[in-house]
Amino acid sequence: MRILVTGGAGFIGSNVVERVLRDGHEAVVVDNLSTGRRVNLFGDARWYEMDIRDPQLDGVFERERPDIVSHHAAQLDVRVSVRDPLFDADVNILGSLRLLDLCARHGVRKVIFASTGGAVYGEGYIPASEQDMPMPISPYGAAKLSVEHYLHCYYAVHGLAYVALRYANVYGPRQNAHGEAGVVAIFTRKLLAGEPVTINGDGEQTRDYVYVGDVVEANRRAMSLDVVGTFNIGTGVETSVNVLFERLGDIIGGGVQATHGPEKAGEQRRSVLDATRARQALGWVPSVELGRGLEQTVDFFRSTGDSA
Numbered sequence: 467m468r469i470l471v472t473g474g475a476g477f478i479g480s481n482v483v484e485r486v487l488r489d490g491h492e493a494v495v496v497d498n499l500s501t502g503r504r505v506n507l508f509g510d511a512r513w514y515e516m517d518i519r520d521p522q523l524d525g526v527f528e529r530e531r532p533d534i535v536s537h538h539a540a541q542l543d544v545r546v547s548v549r550d551p552l553f554d555a556d557v558n559i560l561g562s563l564r565l566l567d568l569c570a571r572h573g574v575r576k577v578i579f580a581s582t583g584g585a586v587y588g589e590g591y592i593p594a595s596e597q598d599m600p601m602p603i604s605p606y607g608a609a610k611l612s613v614e615h616y617l618h619c620y621y622a623v624h625g626l627a628y629v630a631l632r633y634a635n636v637y638g639p640r641q642n643a644h645g646e647a648g649v650v651a652i653f654t655r656k657l658l659a660g661e662p663v664t665i666n667g668d669g670e671q672t673r674d675y676v677y678v679g680d681v682v683e684a685n686r687r688a689m690s691l692d693v694v695g696t697f698n699i700g701t702g703v704e705t706s707v708n709v710l711f712e713r714l715g716d717i718i719g720g721g722v723q724a725t726h727g728p729e730k731a732g733e734q735r736r737s738v739l740d741a742t743r744a745r746q747a748l749g750w751v752p753s754v755e756l757g758r759g760l761e762q763t764v765d766f767f768r769s770t771g772d773s774a
């Protein structure tokens with residue numbers, strides 16, 4: 467199969483590309499390198515330094531004729547989306563819509579969309595399941611949800627199959643500080659450098675941290691199985707920022723203490739996903755427990771000297 471990965475120079479996208487190549491498929495990357503990095507590109511993948519909104523993307527589809535599009539490119543900073551919702555919508559809604567249109571016109575079989583559990587559901591569902599009514603409280607969440615609706619329209623109108631994966635907070639090798647689980651990269655980098663760490667607020671806010679290897683496995687299954695729909699991809703385990711810091715401290719050592727700063731305005735207090743539907747339809751279960759995933763993440767940053 468030939469798989470076109472938008473955002474393939476980024477954290478999750480590059481892990482997907484690596485696995486796609488290892489599985490013997492062809493990979494094509496489209497990325498504007500706004501947050502992605504050249505070091506994340508694999509020699510065996512053809513790549514285009516291009517914005518998903520660029521009209522020349524039509525030529526890429528014409529030349530490459532992908533079977534599957536894995537759509538990971540996005541403006542993913544929630545605060546940017548609050549400050550500049552039009553920019554967020556331009557990339558995350560209109561950019562995605564242009565991409566769907568190209569998929570429909572160029573005979574793509576299936577689209578895999580990187581959606582978000584944390585930002586789509588909003589507050590109040592513990593754990594959140596796909597039956598809950600999404601009530602996003604940020605333009606970023608609203609944009610991701612609206613693309614899910616467009617996916618359904620394109621499936622109904624054009625027969626373009628899709629899977630939307632609502633990721634929890636993804637962490638692991640190659641992650642940067644921008645993503646929803648950026649706190650893991652930030653803490654790891656600071657602890658390895660022996661620098662002081664500040665935790666926002668009391669640190670009792672919780673998230674569902676899912677390892678990138680498990681997320682890649684969900685993508686593999688979404689690509690290969692004859693399944694259409696929207697699925698939560700999370701562990702069902704809530705971890706507070708304080709506990710995350712302690713566990714990283716235990717792995718890295720060095721005795722760095724955290725201080726507590728002011729709470730971030732508008733930050734969600736709790737977030738955790740119920741991934742029962744992914745287990746039933748994709749046979750997906752997370753296999754990497756937080757401690758082991760954090761060790762692998764720390765090993766990566768240590769071995770590459772990566773400054774995240």
Ligand SMILES: NC(=O)c1ccc[n+]([C@@H]2O[C@H](COP(=O)([O-])OP(=O)(O)OC[C@H]3O[C@@H](n4cnc5c(N)ncnc54)[C@H](O)[C@@H]3O)[C@@H](O)[C@H]2O)c1
Pocket residue numbers: 472473474475476477478479496497498499500501502503516517518519537538539540541542557561580581582583632633634635636637642644645646647648
């Ligand atoms: N990291 C998480 O915890 C998390 C959680 C939920 C959802 N997601 C989603 O997963 C996807 C990947 O996130 P990530 O954490 O790997 O982030 P990332 O910043 O590492 O990757 C995003 C990639 O998209 C590229 N990109 C951005 N705008 C583009 C544009 N207009 N045209 C072409 N390329 C563009 C960037 O250069 C980058 O390589 C995003 O869609 C994000 O919303 C991530």
